[in-house]
Amino acid sequence: MDCLANIKFLDALDQPINDLAHQLWVGSSLISDYITLPIGESVWIKRPIGTIIDVKVKSFTSGEYEPKVKIQLIGEKTTFIIRSPKVLLKGMSLSAKDMATGKYIRSTYIVAEGDYLSRIADDNQTTVAELMHLNNLKSDIDIHPQQILKLPVRKAESSTIASNGKSQVTESSQQEKINIIVVQQKDTLPLIAKLTGNSVNEIKKLNGLASDKLNQNQKLKVYARKEVFTIAKTKNENKKPFTPPIVKQDASKNKKNAPTAKVESFVPTSSKVSQRNEKSIAKLHPQVQDKIRKFINDVYTKHQVQLVIVQDYRTYTQQDALYAKGRTASGSVVTNARGGQSNHNFALAVDVFPLWEDGKLHMDVKSDQKNIKILKKIAPIGKGIGLEWGGDWKSIIDNPHFQLKTGKTMAQLRELTESAGGDPLKVKYDIQ
Structure with a gap:
């Protein structure tokens, strides 16, 4: 080991x-x-x-x-x-020969399996909207593994306007050790x-x-x-x-x-809630955050399976883009829920995938059988702490999906969110 x-x-x-x-x-x-x-x-x-x-x-x-x-x-x-x-509050004094420096502009990012645009934006100090604009993406789910994404120039970098009116990027003054x-x-x-x-x-x-x-x-x-x-x-x-x-x-x-x-x-480090998972959990409703953490840790404790959150809160617009897949947009149908018809839209749900023995996520079609087998094994843990599992659904079965049981219909969730000024995180649910 x-x-x-x-x-x-x-x-x-x-x-x-x-x-x-x-x-x-x-x-x-x-x-x-x-x-x-x-x-x-x-x-x-x-x-x-x-x-x-x-x-x-x-x-x-x-x-x-x-x-x-x-x-x-x-x-x-x-x-x-x-x-x-x-x-030694200011650290050690080093001469110039002790530290090599190099000028570098990080301008691209290679999409990994399980990546999603909001995480890529957070990790690179930018926004989803800016990444979509730079890369001509139709939606925030229009990415795939090994895709090369352009990243915006850092704020420390400056740009000059050429004589023809087009923006030209100058070299960054910031140096990395x-x-x-x-x-x-x-x-x-x-x-x-x-x-x-x-x-x-x-x-x-x-x-x-x-x-x-x-x-x-x-x-x-x-x-x-x-x-x-x-x-x-x-x-x-x-x-x-x-x-x-x-x-x-x-x-x-x-x-x-x-x-x-x-x-x-x-x-x-005993907790199995990684930094990536914590970024996703931070977007969820306060009443579901601890349940998701407990779910991830309990799954690892009992089955030695590390779960990774690949989907968390989605806006109505993001949900509509997902609904369009296989209908008005390319790809296969993945959901029957429009904007306002999914617990993701109310920050109450996550989609999780297990890391395999190689320490990687495998989210391609040929890996479905093994992923489903693992998710079926760990689902009772989530259900036991008050989460509803998408694998129990009758229409579109969604094995990676776990959501908080609120006892509310979609219409009631929309109404409660509207009453809270449109912020789903401000809604209070009567649950244990």
């Missing part, structure tokens, strides 16, 4: 230490040469449980990397806290991209790579970014007993100029 781990560096006042040059070693192998993010975090690493990580910090005076602490990986996903007794990582034996380009928050194309362009082939101990440049991940467990992993992390402390030889690191605690 592997552990997905990170290290967070804090100073004596619990403030994150930014721009701290440090290295992570496993035995004689360098696995990361990194500079902490503004939140004080190192790069995410994935190694077998029990692996000893030797943390070395760059000295102010000598410029050498000095051993500070050793930690032993434990748990499925863990953040280790390393605390310095010094107050570049970190160096060392390729390990089982590393692949997609895995490194996921763990560093980069895209495969970005890494290839940054390093002048013509293919996805990597060599062990090869050094790669990557943009310094933060990414959050969820990793699916296998059934046997949940049976292993929990033990606290083993910590070995090495004191600094130069306490005046470099912090003495101390591993104080670790923060295990």
